[in-house]
Amino acid sequence: MQRRETLRMLLGSATAMLPFPALAYEFTRTDEEWKKMLSPAAYRVLRHAQTEAPGSSPLNNEHRKGYFFCAGCNLLLFTSDTKFDSGTGWPSFFRPQPNAVDTKADHSFMMDRVEVLCHRCGGHLGHVFGDGPPPTHMRYCMNGVALRFQPADNQS
Secondary structure (H helix, E strand, O other), X not given: OHHHHHHHHHXXXXXXXXXXXXXXXXXXXXXXXXXXXXXXXXXXXXXXXXXXXXXXXXXXXXXXXXXXEEOOOOOEEXXXXXXXXXXXXXXXXXXXXXXXXXXXXXXXXXXXXXXXXXXXXOOEEEEEEOOOOOOOOOEXXXXXXXXXXXXXXXXX
């Protein structure tokens, strides 16, 4: 695992197509299993840290009360009461659920950012920035394709 991380740091975005190591997470699948269970767009984002185009996710304009789950493993990540319009074109939240996400340094594209990963499956969700609203002042800028929304009134 250290070798892959060293390669990512040295090569930056050139290694974005390397799959995430599966052994460190509770919910694991082979690369072929991920391809079968995810849409092509979700696979590229969750498993290869790509980014969807800004404004492309219907979840950016989702304003109903409800819950946002990881599209890869169904872990509850965010609730609608922490969602806000950041004006960035991606669904944004000021606080994740407890033990829902992990973060790590991301130096790709010659930028210093903090990557947000699903705590259960290690899927790439997006990035977190320190320019959000109170009370946390954090902006969890998520790829909508990495999320699944369930309205609060839907019990399924």
